[in-house]
Amino acid sequence: MAAPPDDVLWARGLHYAYDGSPALRGVSFGIREGEVVAVSGPRGSGKTTLLRCLSGQTLPEAGEVWFNSSPVHTLGRAARERLRLHRFGWIDSSPRLVGELTAWENAALPLLLHGTGYRAARKQACAWLDRLDVGGCARKRPAALRQAERQRVAVARALVHSPAVLFADEPTAPLHRTDRAQVLRTLSAAARSHGITVVLATHDLTLTRTARTADETGAALADRVFALADGRRSRVPPAEELQNPARPEGTAACSLSV
Amino acid sequence: MLTLRLTLGAPPLAQLLRLLLVFASAGVGLLLLTALSRAVEHPARPAGALPGLLWCLIPLAVTAHLAAALAEAEPGAPLRSGLDAAGLGPVRLPLLVARTAAIPCAVGGGLALLITVRGQGGADDGAPVVRLPGAAVELPLAQEALPLPAALTLLTAVPLLAALAAARAARTGTAATGATPCGQAPNRRRLTGTAALTAGLVLAAAGLLLAAYAVRHTPETARTGTPRPAELASSPLAAGWLLTALGLVLAGPALTSLAGRLLTAGRPGAVRLLAGRALARESALAGRPLAALGVVGAAALVAVRARLAETELPAPGPAGTLAAALVACCVGGVTLAAMARARHSRAPLAVLLERLGASRGTRRAVAAVRVAVVAAVFATPMLVAGLLAPLPTR
Numbered sequence: 001m002a003a004p005p006d007d008v009l010w011a012r013g014l015h016y017a018y019d020g021s022p023a024l025r026g027v028s029f030g031i032r033e034g035e036v037v038a039v040s041g042p043r044g045s046g047k048t049t050l051l052r053c054l055s056g057q058t059l060p061e062a063g064e065v066w067f068n069s070s071p072v073h074t075l076g077r078a079a080r081e082r083l084r085l086h087r088f089g090w091i092d093s094s095p096r097l098v099g100e101l102t103a104w105e106n107a108a109l110p111l112l113l114h115g116t117g118y119r120a121a122r123k124q125a126c127a128w129l130d131r132l133d134v135g136g137c138a139r140k141r142p143a144a145l146r147q148a149e150r151q152r153v154a155v156a157r158a159l160v161h162s163p164a165v166l167f168a169d170e171p172t173a174p175l176h177r178t179d180r181a182q183v184l185r186t187l188s189a190a191a192r193s194h195g196i197t198v199v200l201a202t203h204d205l206t207l208t209r210t211a212r213t214a215d216e217t218g219a220a221l222a223d224r225v226f227a228l229a230d231g232r233r234s235r236v237p238p239a240e241e242l243q244n245p246a247r248p249e250g251t252a253a254c255s256l257s258v
Numbered sequence: 259m260l261t262l263r264l265t266l267g268a269p270p271l272a273q274l275l276r277l278l279l280v281f282a283s284a285g286v287g288l289l290l291l292t293a294l295s296r297a298v299e300h301p302a303r304p305a306g307a308l309p310g311l312l313w314c315l316i317p318l319a320v321t322a323h324l325a326a327a328l329a330e331a332e333p334g335a336p337l338r339s340g341l342d343a344a345g346l347g348p349v350r351l352p353l354l355v356a357r358t359a360a361i362p363c364a365v366g367g368g369l370a371l372l373i374t375v376r377g378q379g380g381a382d383d384g385a386p387v388v389r390l391p392g393a394a395v396e397l398p399l400a401q402e403a404l405p406l407p408a409a410l411t412l413l414t415a416v417p418l419l420a421a422l423a424a425a426r427a428a429r430t431g432t433a434a435t436g437a438t439p440c441g442q443a444p445n446r447r448r449l450t451g452t453a454a455l456t457a458g459l460v461l462a463a464a465g466l467l468l469a470a471y472a473v474r475h476t477p478e479t480a481r482t483g484t485p486r487p488a489e490l491a492s493s494p495l496a497a498g499w500l501l502t503a504l505g506l507v508l509a510g511p512a513l514t515s516l517a518g519r520l521l522t523a524g525r526p527g528a529v530r531l532l533a534g535r536a537l538a539r540e541s542a543l544a545g546r547p548l549a550a551l552g553v554v555g556a557a558a559l560v561a562v563r564a565r566l567a568e569t570e571l572p573a574p575g576p577a578g579t580l581a582a583a584l585v586a587c588c589v590g591g592v593t594l595a596a597m598a599r600a601r602h603s604r605a606p607l608a609v610l611l612e613r614l615g616a617s618r619g620t621r622r623a624v625a626a627v628r629v630a631v632v633a634a635v636f637a638t639p640m641l642v643a644g645l646l647a648p649l650p651t652r
Contacts, residue, residue, distance in 0.1 A: 057612070057613070077618075078617060080615075081612075081615045081616070081617050081618070082617070083615070084613075084614065084615025085616065085617070090613050090614070092613070096606065096609070096613070098532075098610065099539070100535035100536065100538065101531070101532075101535055105531065109528065110614055112527060112528035113528045113614065113615075113616050115527070115528075117525070118525030118526065119525065
């Protein structure tokens with residue numbers, strides 16, 4: 001089956017189960033180049049599993065995943081690792097920084113794994129840290145940083161090698177609301193200005209009205225919302241509920257020059 | 259019952275350590291009883307048994323370390339958090355851990371007692387004594403009866419010390435796991451800087467010098483034939499060897515850390531950077547056990563040299579052989595536990611590297627570089643100490 005010509009990443013009929021308990025039950029997904037899609041749904045709805053299947057970390061039990069008109073689900077482990085290293089970026093809900101490396105070394109890790117030289121990697125990583133307003137922490141260890149700063153270093157690590165697709169699995173989960181909005185806006189602004197496709201998983205989109213309307217969930221920054229419930233695609237929340245000018249109090253200042 | 263269930267349901271490594279602890283405790287018990295029997299044999303010179311008793315401190319210390327390693331390994335992080343939720347927090351957990359460490363030691367002590375009284379039907383006149391079948395056991399135990407209170411006092415020292423060491427390790431372990439942001443290993447307050455390195459190396463060098471001095475300046479009257487093991491044990495030569503071993507063990511963490519820092523010198527790539535920094539971080543965990551393993555290797559080297567060359571070194575008696583085997587096995591167990599802990603502390607990094615898509619080759623290269631550097635770092639002092647350690651020549 002040929003891929004839709006304008007979709008950079010698409011999946012059809014994904015099924016996956018963890019030791020018999022189903023996580024994905026026939027999910028189809030497509031995303032165009034440069035698009036920002038929010039995958040929303042409560043905990044346990046299969047968001048993380050969907051992102052893992054799309055990024056080639058796990059193979060779906062049934063269904064197909066295509067990236068740039070080439071199949072991902074038939075690739076071997078080494079080829080999928082190469083694909084992840086060169087074309088994909090990943091942000092977790094916790095920063096997952098390497099404690100013994102400094103902030104810039106953490107951010108430069110994908111480049112160093114590519115085999116980029118030490119100086120070039122440092123220059124690029126420090127540039128990304130500057131863009132994300134954590135340039136002052138470049139020489140600090142993660143233990144000396146605040147959680148929001150750590151998460152921004154993780155964002156820099158995911159963007160530093162200019163991936164084609166960025167997967168963000170609840171990147172704001174451990175943060176307070178002010179920091180959430182800041183991290184999400186820097187992330188989406190960076191992705192848009194560099195033409196990076198973003199698949200963003202958020203869980204609190206459908207829980208409360210304030211969360212639904214505020215931009216702290218990331219849904220307001222997304223072009224499209226892909227709602228999941230119990231491993232299946234569910235009704236997409238109406239667009240007018242996502243648009244609301246109300247902002248949470250005390251939004252932290254951040255630069256959008258990314 | 260909880261102790262029993264935790265004991266039975268423990269992972270294989272903990273069971274191995276526990277088994278080792280039983281045998282180590284039995285061995286230390288036998289060594290202590292040997293020292294006691296020597297004192298009983300020569301009631302006129304009780305000070306003559308003191309060096310033997312003091313030498314028992316080394317197996318005793320190693321056994322306590324083994325108990326501490328068991329305490330750090332055994333309630334793993336998931337079980338620990340479960341116990342914490344159930345009310346066995348940082349205050350009561352050390353008590354539980356002390357109990358689980360003391361029981362194997364008590365079993366070992368009982369085993370030692372059983373070995374010594376085997377073949378004798380007990381005291382004839384009802385006096386509280388332990389009769390030792392010197393012929394049945396090859397250890398130089400006294401043929402006459404040992405005073406039971408003294409034997410029991412010596413044997414209870416092992417479980418007590420092990421329980422204390424385990425409780426201390428469990429307490430520091432819970433304190434350290436409480437504040438570990440972003441998967442950092444628990445940092446212990448240990449001297450890992452250049453001060454420790456200098457102190458350790460100076461001690462080792464001083465030990466070697468002392469041993470060389472002792473070999474060269476032995477009075478001629480003492481050079482009449484092969485010295486007995488007991489004489490060697492209280493000589494400055496043995497003290498020099500001991501000092502060298504102590505210095506090497508003290509320098510271990512700093513040496514590992516230094517090697518890690520040297521590995522990341524210049525402009526490292528991903529492999530050197532990850533391997534070097536991991537080494538520097540794990541030096542506090544694995545430095546001392548690895549250095550102790552190196553010391554055991556050096557001792558083995560010295561023994562081989564003594565066997566090959568024509569030396570005045572006496573063949574080690576059964577007590578010496580037992581002590582050496584015991585220390586070597588315990589150090590092996592402690593090193594195994596430290597390796598397991600270091601591996602566990604590296605688990606988040608492995609997950610991250612898989613997320614990022616680092617190839618298997620890269621991950622293997624990181625592990626290989628780390629192992630090679632550790633081997634080089636600890637083989638060098640082992641070879642140097644083993645080959646330079648002076649031996650009394652004929």
